[in-house]
Amino acid sequence: MSSPCLSPDAATAISYIGKTALMELRWDDEPESMFQVMHIVGVVLPMEGICDHACFMAVYYGTSDPYPERVFFHEIRNIWAMQHRDRHGSGNVLGCIAHPNSAESGAALPARRNSSTVPSNGSTGAAHP
Numbered sequence: 001m002s003s004p005c006l007s008p009d010a011a012t013a014i015s016y017i018g019k020t021a022l023m024e025l026r027w028d029d030e031p032e033s034m035f036q037v038m039h040i041v042g043v044v045l046p047m048e049g050i051c052d053h054a055c056f057m058a059v060y061y062g063t064s065d066p067y068p069e070r071v072f073f074h075e076i077r078n079i080w081a082m083q084h085r086d087r088h089g090s091g092n093v094l095g096c097i098a099h100p101n102s103a104e105s106g107a108a109l110p111a112r113r114n115s116s117t118v119p120s121n122g123s124t125g126a127a128h129p
Contacts, residue, residue, distance in 0.1 A: 007073060013043045013054065016081060020061060023071065024078040033077055037061035041068050 019040055026033045042057035056076075057068040 007054075010043075010045055013045070013056070013073075016040045016056065016079070017042060020082045021058075022080045022082055023076050025071070025075050026077045027075060037082070038069075038071065044070070 017040055021038060021040055023036050023038060024033045025036055038056075038058035038060055040056050040058045044051055044055045044057060046052055046054050053072050053074060055070045055072040058071050059065065059068050
């Protein structure tokens, strides 16, 4: 069964340029989704007769390969922009483009703050005491 594809407008897609994102990728011939962290360095928009499918130009996180890969919007099930605190801290999810056809589609809600498990600064303290 095919899942709905990502279909952001041009302004939304362009707003991801320069950000690091966690992407949930899905292909019709694969049974499970794959999650990948990538740096988005560009956007290719469809143009009749030249490029039929929109995609991000993205570089895999932690690679030394300087050439970006194409990540087509129809392969992306969800995407979350990541915010980096520093090179030792964990990133936070800033926002999400959810399934466009879902009745519950919308931005991801932030983690509950000031609870017993998540203090006001968002850190659980587990990874970096």
